[in-house]
Amino acid sequence: MSEKPDIVIRREAGCVVVEFAVPRISEGTIVEAIQTTLTQLIENDPQQKIVIDFQRVELMSSATLGVLVRFYRDLAENGGRIVLCGLQPPVQKVFELTRLDQLFRIEKDLAAGLSRLAG
Amino acid sequence: MTENEKAGVEIVIAEDSRIQAKILDRRLTEAGHRVRWGENGRAALELVRQQRPAIIVSDIEMPTMTGYEFCKAVKGDPDLQTIPFILLSTLSDPLDIIRGLDAGADNYVTKPYEPDYLLGRIRSLLETPLAAEEAAESTIDVAIAGQTFKVKAGRQQVLNLLVSTFENAVAKNQELIQTNQDLATAKERLERNNQELKELNEKIATANDQMTRDLEAAARVQRSLLPAEEQLTFDCGDVAWRYVPCHGLAGDFLNVFKLDEEHLGLFVVDVSGHGVPSSLLSVTVGRFLTPKASDSSVLVRPGEDGTIVVVPPVEVATELNRQFQSEDFSELYFTFVYCVVNTKTGQVRYTASGHPPLLRLPAAGDAAFQTLHSLPIGFFPEAEYEEQTLQLEPGDRLYLYSDGVTEAMDKDLQQFGDDALVEVVTLNRSRPLDAGVSELLETITNRRQDCEMLHLP
Numbered sequence: 001m002s003e004k005p006d007i008v009i010r011r012e013a014g015c016v017v018v019e020f021a022v023p024r025i026s027e028g029t030i031v032e033a034i035q036t037t038l039t040q041l042i043e044n045d046p047q048q049k050i051v052i053d054f055q056r057v058e059l060m061s062s063a064t065l066g067v068l069v070r071f072y073r074d075l076a077e078n079g080g081r082i083v084l085c086g087l088q089p090p091v092q093k094v095f096e097l098t099r100l101d102q103l104f105r106i107e108k109d110l111a112a113g114l115s116r117l118a119g
Numbered sequence: 120m121t122e123n124e125k126a127g128v129e130i131v132i133a134e135d136s137r138i139q140a141k142i143l144d145r146r147l148t149e150a151g152h153r154v155r156w157g158e159n160g161r162a163a164l165e166l167v168r169q170q171r172p173a174i175i176v177s178d179i180e181m182p183t184m185t186g187y188e189f190c191k192a193v194k195g196d197p198d199l200q201t202i203p204f205i206l207l208s209t210l211s212d213p214l215d216i217i218r219g220l221d222a223g224a225d226n227y228v229t230k231p232y233e234p235d236y237l238l239g240r241i242r243s244l245l246e247t248p249l250a251a252e253e254a255a256e257s258t259i260d261v262a263i264a265g266q267t268f269k270v271k272a273g274r275q276q277v278l279n280l281l282v283s284t285f286e287n288a289v290a291k292n293q294e295l296i297q298t299n300q301d302l303a304t305a306k307e308r309l310e311r312n313n314q315e316l317k318e319l320n321e322k323i324a325t326a327n328d329q330m331t332r333d334l335e336a337a338a339r340v341q342r343s344l345l346p347a348e349e350q351l352t353f354d355c356g357d358v359a360w361r362y363v364p365c366h367g368l369a370g371d372f373l374n375v376f377k378l379d380e381e382h383l384g385l386f387v388v389d390v391s392g393h394g395v396p397s398s399l400l401s402v403t404v405g406r407f408l409t410p411k412a413s414d415s416s417v418l419v420r421p422g423e424d425g426t427i428v429v430v431p432p433v434e435v436a437t438e439l440n441r442q443f444q445s446e447d448f449s450e451l452y453f454t455f456v457y458c459v460v461n462t463k464t465g466q467v468r469y470t471a472s473g474h475p476p477l478l479r480l481p482a483a484g485d486a487a488f489q490t491l492h493s494l495p496i497g498f499f500p501e502a503e504y505e506e507q508t509l510q511l512e513p514g515d516r517l518y519l520y521s522d523g524v525t526e527a528m529d530k531d532l533q534q535f536g537d538d539a540l541v542e543v544v545t546l547n548r549s550r551p552l553d554a555g556v557s558e559l560l561e562t563i564t565n566r567r568q569d570c571e572m573l574h575l576p
Contacts, residue, residue, distance in 0.1 A: 059534070062473075062495075062522065063391050066450050069498050090534070098454070098473035099492045 160184025
């Protein structure tokens with residue numbers, strides 16, 4: 001695979017950082033890829049601390065919300081924690097509109113997200 | 120065994136390949152013969168001189184005295200010349216026959232040979248012994264391929280050689296016939312496979328047609344969820360709508376209808392995803408969103424004395440969320456905006472569940488979004504929904520739409536956006552409602568094809 005991955009996963013400060021490295025998350029393969037990735041993370045360790053970095057995402061479809069909400073539920077049930085960070089205004093708007101900004105902990109950037117989970 | 124012993128004779132073989140020699144040895148021994156082996160012409164000639172065999176079988180290509188040279192040596196020796204000599208040849212060249220004749224060979228067997236065939240040759244040579252006086256009888260000049268060969272051969276020898284050549288040709292011919300038959304069988308099989316493939320393709324095409332018809336039927340069912348006319352007139356005002364699914368089967372739909380004598384209901388539903396699962400869910404949801412007071416309707420319920428009770432929008436959203444948890448519907452969820460308009464007073468009670476906000480355009484003044492944040496339907500069973508109220512005055516317009524309008528993208532991936540929506544509806548405020556909706560749709564269609572909307576004056 002010489003292509004740049006759409007989803008980058010790395011460990012940082014005791015957390016798993018999931019970076020969506022694509023400008024547009026619409027429907028289809030990328031949403032499926034996110035679902036697969038997140039499901040695997042839960043299966044590996046349902047109690048981990050996870051930061052999802054949206055810094056490079058300019059647009060996100062509503063189909064992605066379903067995947068994120070399910071991930072949140074599965075993680076919360078097992079004692080894991082999740083923080084979203086780096087939401088661009090259009091993405092932030094989708095979260096506000098669906099009131100999911102009340103559900104997810106959302107931080108300005110990755111550093112803030114990591115320190116939120118450090119406690 | 121007795122017959123074998125009886126028929127068994129002394130045989131000398133010349134063969135440089137140890138493996139070939141062993142195979143030949145075993146075959147001949149099994150047939151009752153006694154075999155001695157020389158690994159080239161010279162060694163075999165020694166064996167022949169030590170003790171005269173009844174027959175000689177020799178390969179041609181060998182180091183230290185070839186088969187031809189070996190044969191010539193045998194046939195040139197008056198004591199040995201009547202020993203029948205079989206050459207194992209590939210017979211790939213007509214000159215091989217001449218060379219064999221020239222060397223005085225009695226018979227050819229082509230390699231690779233059938234053991235039974237070779238044994239047959241040996242038997243027939245033993246049955247027609249060569250007469251000594253005939254062996255070196257005459258000399259024939261043969262010119263072939265620009266070379267002249269002096270062939271010293273007896274009639275019996277020439278005859279044997281010709282017969283063996285002919286038999287070889289017949290054997291080759293039979294091989295060819297067999298090959299042809301194999302080819303014909305293979306061809307038949309190929310044709311049969313082709314036919315099967317063709318039938319399979321036809322089946323797939325038929326299944327495809329069936330699926331296309333089913334999808335078209337599903338799209339028609341979905342259309343039936345929409346109002347019959349794109350322009351509707353009620354005593355309180357006009358409604359205009361457009362519906363453009365971005366895929367053949369969408370999860371979006373809308374409707375507008377009288378709930379009772381005093382109330383008009385309007386909604387837009389946007390099911391996540393697209394295709395068959397989303398459209399199936401939208402049809403199911405549609406059965407709940409009916410103005411007919413029935414068991415399934417969540418919009419109205421029968422009151423006392425045959426009256427109809429209009430369910431408040433917030434209760435509608437809460438009930439839908441109770442009925443349609445996404446876990447039970449393949450993780451599908453939907454957003455929902457619902458207005459109940461009092462046709463006498465112009466009061467609008469509305470709820471929005473994760474749906475883009477209503478846009479209100481007053482008769483005079485700036486357009487304003489009626490933002491109401493709440494969770495989509497289906498995420499959490501315990502979700503709470505809100506309801507708000509606004510007052511419509513004569514000449515006001517109210518827009519309901521899906522995110523297909525504001526998120527419609529142009530080729531540079533720029534979204535249509537809230538500002539453009541406000542701009543287009545404001546520009547068209549003095550035009551008739553339906554014309555304004557058409558204009559808005561056209562503007563968006565030039566970007567991307569998915570929108571639906573409703574106007575209310």
